[in-house]
Amino acid sequence: MIASGTRLGEAELASRLSVSRTPIREALSRLAAEGLVELQPNRGARVATWSTDELREIFELRLRLEPYAVRQAVPKLGAGELAELDELAEAMLRIGRPGRHQDLTAIVDLNRRFHGLFIEAAGAAPLAAALRGVTHAAVVHQNFHDYAPDALLRSLNHHVEMVAAARAGDGDWAEAIMRAHLYNARATMIGVTA
Structure with missing residues (x-):
């Protein structure tokens, strides 16, 4: 499990999974739609946190x-x-x-x-x-x-x-x-x- 608030860098994930950044970007968008990831303009993505x-x-x-x-x-x-x-x-x-x-x-x-x-x-x-x-x-x-x-x-x-x-x-x-x-x-x- 990845802790809440953890930054999810596209480049790092793509390298770690040996894929291009496009499927990573698509996956992050789907996760954001489900409320599991927060997409931050000009800052990337991070695991969602809840107050x-x-x-x-x-x-x-x-x-x-x-x-x-x-x-x-x-x-x-x-x-x-x-x-x-x-x-x-x-x-x-x-x-x-x-x-x-x-x-x-x-x-x-x-x-x-x-x-x-x-x-x-x-x-x-x-x-x-x-x-x-x-x-x-x-x-x-x-x-x-x-x-x-x-x-x-x-x-x-x-x-x-x-x-x-x-x-x-x-x-x-x-x-x-x-x-x-x-x-x-x-x-x-x-x-x-x-």
């Missing part, structure tokens, strides 16, 4: 949208989707335990897929687009690296419990767990507990 206020806004929006999406998704999830959610939750728990097999980068990808399945199953394109706009991969990645061991295990267990709620067909339960999950993440990132 405490911006992070608070991101979590406020996610807290309003994502629990609702999960509740909407529960009655629409089929057996195959439930099995996939179960596999993802168990994989995150397996590789998230502290120790030499812990792989936070892999957890970030599994987490993205887990949340994406619920959002897709909700079946509301505007809701999915809004969540894509506020669920920044870099923020999620940093969140997993900032977790204390007990908070990380709590987060990973939330995924298991969300699957249990979905299997029970209980959208209200799944919604409550997603809300607790996001409160846990917010407390880790910015220290806000209520």
Whole structure:
């Protein structure tokens, strides 16, 4: 992971990756469109940074949208989707335990897929687009690296419990767990507990 605020020089990246500057420039533009990179006129690019206020806004929006999406998704999830959610939750728990097999980068990808399945199953394109706009991969990645061991295990267990709620067909339960999950993440990132 590259730290927030790190300068991303086109020439250095092109040299390091043995490509011309054109694909680097295009990639940086795409990353900027996703909010992961900030392009600064006459100064180049740098990894995006978020102020405490911006992070608070991101979590406020996610807290309003994502629990609702999960509740909407529960009655629409089929057996195959439930099995996939179960596999993802168990994989995150397996590789998230502290120790030499812990792989936070892999957890970030599994987490993205887990949340994406619920959002897709909700079946509301505007809701999915809004969540894509506020669920920044870099923020999620940093969140997993900032977790204390007990908070990380709590987060990973939330995924298991969300699957249990979905299997029970209980959208209200799944919604409550997603809300607790996001409160846990917010407390880790910015220290806000209520």
